[in-house]
Amino acid sequence: MPPVFSHGDLRLYLLNLLAETPRHGYDIMQSLAERTGGTYTPSAGTIYPRLAKLEDEGLVTKTTDGRKTVYEITDAGRAELQERAGDIEGIEAGLADTVRLIADEVRLNVREAMRSLRADLAAAATQAPRESPTTASDDARVRSREQLQRAEAAIAEFRGRVRGELRTHVARGGELASDVVDALNTSLDDAARAIGEALRR
Template structure:
């Protein structure tokens, strides 16, 4: 669920980082991770080829400092960063939205987990209190309670999976059309009506 840079955005963002000052490769990867709240941690195989390409274009130079290779921006690189300030603002806003969506998803998952845990503890307490008067295992009420737990688990899993898929789609920059949400709402309403009708027999 990492924020995905659109085509060309990572290139410009690397230039922007180097415009702040010279950096070695690991420092660049760490800066990207820090500025995306740890949601995007690129590999060396992602960063170094792009730095090499920037060097070929004359936008970046590199010098060896001991065992580290330090990258610096050139005047041409600085000029590109300056001329594309508006694009950089858009990238920053997009990353902020992605981090916010992922943080919301994490908080939602934690809340759901806590809610489920409280429900499980409450159910366990109620079951313990009624152990002495529990009906036989073949009692229909016992079987119904078992199936109720299965139904609850299935509904919770469906909701969590669907919610995660939609949030991840938006976090990656995907479009969430109003028609899609309308169709989803209609489908869920139809399923709910079908379930109610089936239960009423």
């Protein structure tokens, strides 16, 4: 997957965001996620050091508004933006290209997965039926395989749904707390243990 920002471009793009309106750190991260279609969700460890550097250079100032620190571009920051207007246009065009490439890559992966699934289904449908007489043991094995497919489909659906929820939440700038992930791990361990116990009965 191509990088969203080339070296040094993020610094300039932060100035560009602050030229639109003063923002606090979370707002900046959320804006970046929105403008890249959720393909880039920077961490606080990426954004705040760059904001501090911009402040050291006299390009932004910060003020405290309750519990939030609000960053605002200075005249010197606006002057640099004006001097590098062509670079900003290039960054915007690069962002559009990168988002398009990532979207194409996702679509390609989905198409490949669908082709693989169709091939698997076609192979299963063309398998020759057994010619030997069907026994009770054979019936039990067939039922077990059917239930196994149901179980695997349920697991895949659960994985896709939870993964989608998590990715969407983070892409929109939401915080994913460690206790949420810990709770998820605990629940999955409990479910695996319960299934193992049920199978051993």
